[in-house]
Amino acid sequence: MSKRITRRSLLVGAGTTGVGAAAVVSGGYALSHGRTVSIEPKSDTSTVLPFYGNHQPGIITSAQEHLHFASFDLTTNDPTAVRGLLLIWSNAVATMMKGQPLGEGTTPPHSPPADTGEALGHQAERLTVTIGFGPTLFIKDGKDRYGLAAHRPEALIDIPPMAGDALEVERSGGDLCVQACSDNPLVAFHAVRNLARLGRGLAVMRWSQLGFNRTASTSKGQETPRNLMGFKDGTNNLKGEDSSLMDEHIWVNKNDQPAWMLGGSYLVARRIRMHLESWDRDFLEDQQRVIGRHKVTGAPLGKAHEFDAVDLVAKDAKGEPLIHENAHIRLAGNESGIKILRRGYSYTDGMDSQTGELDAGLFFLAYQRDPRKQFVPLQTRLAQNDLLNEYITHTSSAIFACPGGIAQGGFIGETLFPRQGV
Amino acid sequence: MRLFRYSFVLAFLVLLMTACGGQAATPGGTSTEATKQNVTVNVYDNYFDPKSVSATPQKPVVVTFVNKGSNVHIVEILGLTAETTLQPGGKVVFTITPQARSYKMYDELYVSQGMVGAFVGGKDASSPAQANATTVAEPTVQSAVSAYKTYVKDQSDKLLTNTQAFVDAINKGDMEKAKALYGTAREGYERIEPIAGNLGDLDPKLDAREGDLPDSQWTGFHRIEKALWVDKTTKGLDKYTKQLIVDVTTLDNGVEPLTLKPTEIIDGAVELLNEASHSKIKGEEDRYSHTDLYDLAANVEGSQAAFIVFQSFLTKNNPAQYKDIQAKFQQIETVLKPFRTNGGFVDYSKLTNDDKHKIASTIDTVAESLSKVAANLPQN
Numbered sequence: 114m115s116k117r118i119t120r121r122s123l124l125v126g127a128g129t130t131g132v133g134a135a136a137v138v139s140g141g142y143a144l145s146h147g148r149t150v151s152i153e154p155k156s157d158t159s160t161v162l163p164f165y166g167n168h169q170p171g172i173i174t175s176a177q178e179h180l181h182f183a184s185f186d187l188t189t190n191d192p193t194a195v196r197g198l199l200l201i202w203s204n205a206v207a208t209m210m211k212g213q214p215l216g217e218g219t220t221p222p223h224s225p226p227a228d229t230g231e232a233l234g235h236q237a238e239r240l241t242v243t244i245g246f247g248p249t250l251f252i253k254d255g256k257d258r259y260g261l262a263a264h265r266p267e268a269l270i271d272i273p274p275m276a277g278d279a280l281e282v283e284r285s286g287g288d289l290c291v292q293a294c295s296d297n298p299l300v301a302f303h304a305v306r307n308l309a310r311l312g313r314g315l316a317v318m319r320w321s322q323l324g325f326n327r328t329a330s331t332s333k334g335q336e337t338p339r340n341l342m343g344f345k346d347g348t349n350n351l352k353g354e355d356s357s358l359m360d361e362h363i364w365v366n367k368n369d370q371p372a373w374m375l376g377g378s379y380l381v382a383r384r385i386r387m388h389l390e391s392w393d394r395d396f397l398e399d400q401q402r403v404i405g406r407h408k409v410t411g412a413p414l415g416k417a418h419e420f421d422a423v424d425l426v427a428k429d430a431k432g433e434p435l436i437h438e439n440a441h442i443r444l445a446g447n448e449s450g451i452k453i454l455r456r457g458y459s460y461t462d463g464m465d466s467q468t469g470e471l472d473a474g475l476f477f478l479a480y481q482r483d484p485r486k487q488f489v490p491l492q493t494r495l496a497q498n499d500l501l502n503e504y505i506t507h508t509s510s511a512i513f514a515c516p517g518g519i520a521q522g523g524f525i526g527e528t529l530f531p532r533q534g535v
Numbered sequence: 536m537r538l539f540r541y542s543f544v545l546a547f548l549v550l551l552m553t554a555c556g557g558q559a560a561t562p563g564g565t566s567t568e569a570t571k572q573n574v575t576v577n578v579y580d581n582y583f584d585p586k587s588v589s590a591t592p593q594k595p596v597v598v599t600f601v602n603k604g605s606n607v608h609i610v611e612i613l614g615l616t617a618e619t620t621l622q623p624g625g626k627v628v629f630t631i632t633p634q635a636r637s638y639k640m641y642d643e644l645y646v647s648q649g650m651v652g653a654f655v656g657g658k659d660a661s662s663p664a665q666a667n668a669t670t671v672a673e674p675t676v677q678s679a680v681s682a683y684k685t686y687v688k689d690q691s692d693k694l695l696t697n698t699q700a701f702v703d704a705i706n707k708g709d710m711e712k713a714k715a716l717y718g719t720a721r722e723g724y725e726r727i728e729p730i731a732g733n734l735g736d737l738d739p740k741l742d743a744r745e746g747d748l749p750d751s752q753w754t755g756f757h758r759i760e761k762a763l764w765v766d767k768t769t770k771g772l773d774k775y776t777k778q779l780i781v782d783v784t785t786l787d788n789g790v791e792p793l794t795l796k797p798t799e800i801i802d803g804a805v806e807l808l809n810e811a812s813h814s815k816i817k818g819e820e821d822r823y824s825h826t827d828l829y830d831l832a833a834n835v836e837g838s839q840a841a842f843i844v845f846q847s848f849l850t851k852n853n854p855a856q857y858k859d860i861q862a863k864f865q866q867i868e869t870v871l872k873p874f875r876t877n878g879g880f881v882d883y884s885k886l887t888n889d890d891k892h893k894i895a896s897t898i899d900t901v902a903e904s905l906s907k908v909a910a911n912l913p914q915n
Contacts (some may be wrong), residue, residue, distance in 0.1 A: 193643070194644075197644045200618070200620050200643070201607045201609070201644075204620035204622065205622070216624045217623070217624035217626065218625075218626075220624070224909070224910035225605060227622055313900050313903040313904075317892075317896040532618075
């Protein structure tokens with residue numbers, strides 16, 4: 114509806130919906146001394162991903178290289194203010210995903226610039242922003258702040274405690290989440306920073322996690338990445354191109370309740386600390402036994418190639434299962450019958466100041482149609498038996514209902530926040 | 536510690552060609568006459584200009600909303616246009632056909648602060664358009680500047696008086712009294728810190744922390760603080776107490792001749808809040824005495840005082856903004872209240888991370904809104 118300038122470009126844009134406007138806009142910096150630095154035209158829109166559609170971006174989008182995730186707590190008690198926040202965020206996301214700065218025209222010298230500016234000169238870099246609603250949006254400390262309690266999806270459960278959990282409250286939960294992914298970490302950071310700024314007065318950041326190096330491929334063209342344990346991770350992950358599998362396992366459909374979640378998906382986020390120093394002292398054969406795959410090739414034990422089918426019944430010479438009955442691959446893989454779309458990232462927050470060990474691991478993100486039937490049974494089984502548990506600790510947990518996508522002019526969450534009489 | 540200012544101007548050359556349903560809108564047009572059927576509504580923080588517009592009923596009219604504020608606005612003419620999000624500088628054009636009646640024109644985000652106008656099919660019976668807030672240096676702004684200068688002088692006088700009482704207690708060897716007076720002695724300083732930061736090297740002399748300067752040059756409040764709380768003595772401080780009185784006196788004499796611009800006063804007010812929410816909140820300033828809340832509250836009070844001097848100017852030109860920010864300052868008081876004791880504050884080490892997070896984010900909320908005030912003030 115409104116016209117924008119690309120971060121360093123000359124762009125001809127056309128408005129829509131019958132009230133649109135066409136504009137020719139060019140951008141430039143004027144330094145305070147009146148010197149103008151010209152900004153060269155950018156015509157490259159090849160890294161722009163669509164914001165509008167049936168589903169939110171950033172779910173089946175081919176996983177980008179970097180993540181900035183943030184969870185927010187709302188500080189307002191007014192549901193129309195929450196709606197306003199979602200309008201503002203959606204509008205800003207649409208702008209940023211096009212690789213354009215926030216705000217238009219000239220900033221008066223005594224106004225703070227509308228855009229924080231660090232991403233000027235960068236392309237869209239396949240930025241996606243995905244917005245979700247935590248259980249505490251619907252009810253918090255027994256209070257129904259926004260009159261939404263009746264709309265809480267049954268699938269948006271409070272994740273039950275799992276064996277071995279060491280959850281830090283200040284890194285867990287949240288009323289709203291923002292998942293920003295991009296091939297450029299600065300672009301992802303810029304998105305979260307500006308959304309936090311726009312939310313000032315309505316929402317405060319509760320916790321935030323940076324992720325680097327995607328640890329899952331969500332698209333057929335992508336090579337399987339390695340996690341920080343040195344193993345290929347997510348070989349048999351679902352792929353976004355398999356639309357019938359997406360419909361079956363990832364998207365909330367018209368047979369599901371509530372209707373406002375149609376086209377949406379449930380996100381579970383877990384910060385999984387890896388005890389890398391201990392892991393690195395484990396000998397190769399045992400590492401492979403724990404995972405169930407060969408470290409270098411990524412092939413299942415007993416096979417030669419990464420994508421060879423996992424044979425869970427094969428026995429070794431002594432008649433023991435070739436893949437240990439509690440190997441990670443056996444308990445977590447698709448062969449278990451449960452399918453989720455994993456979209457995690459490696460993380461490091463530097464060093465654990467108490468132990469001097471690396472504070473690093475996997476920031477696990479997974480989308481699904483119903484966590485009660487997917488994440489919870491899967492993780493319950495893993496938490497009890499996975500050989501990997503010796504080397505990992507879950508330090509945070511959060512769940513969010515990410516509503517469906519929108520058309521231009523709409524906003525994320527419009528189905529939950531229909532307009533009230535004015 | 537110092538008033539940190541940079542100027543960063545982001546300017547864009549904007550050529551606009553607007554086309555709408557075959558009609559050309561007039562960018563920048565301000566006419567509200569019915570005959571032209573072209574209307575521009577400027578959207579400021581947080582009001583419409585004009586507040587009310589009229590157009591011939593049953594004929595198409597091109598309405599342009601331009602966001603001239605620093606806030607994001609969500610504007611709508613109820614029943615005629617879609618609700619539309621406008622980023623700062625953003626513009627949207629609608630072609631609409633009103634009936635012979637009045638429509639509510641409002642901002643979804645600030646309607647509760649009175650950001651409401653009317654779009655009238657027919658003659659505009661309402662009051663004339665609101666004047667642009669930034670055009671004239673009004674007398675109320677001049678009086679705001681002198682009111683703030685009076686406040687600054689008042690605080691620097693208080694600083695001198697309270698510092699003298701603090702030093703007297705030390706000279707008498709009254710440790711308990713000296714400790715009790717330390718928090719309040721500094722308050723006057725913390726309320727006007729951005730001003731003091733502009734006066735030569737007074738800020739490092741008065742307020743440096745251990746390690747900011749070579750030990751031999753380290754003087755001021757925190758040097759004495761360390762003696763009282765860590766070395767646990769009032770003895771041997773002559774050198775520091777004398778210097779402290781000299782420096783505070785220099786400050787008190789130095790504030791009067793200062794000239795201040797309205798925008799600098801607001802800059803300083805924002806700076807004080809930044810100082811409170813980033814520095815004071817860490818508990819690093821009063822690391823020996825844990826009296827950080829005295830400083831933090833004084834920063835907030837000084838900021839609010841600098842804002843309040845613009846009350847009559849803003850009440851006239853932008854009442855919604857004034858009300859909004861005052862209400863947000865009130866919120867800070869609400870979150871600080873549990874930590875107040877009889878005439879003072881609890882020991883800072885008693886605060887949990889949750890408490891600090893809450894205080895900092897409440898202060899940040901005010902600072903964000905306050906940073907948008909300067910654009911509406913006369914620039915001289």
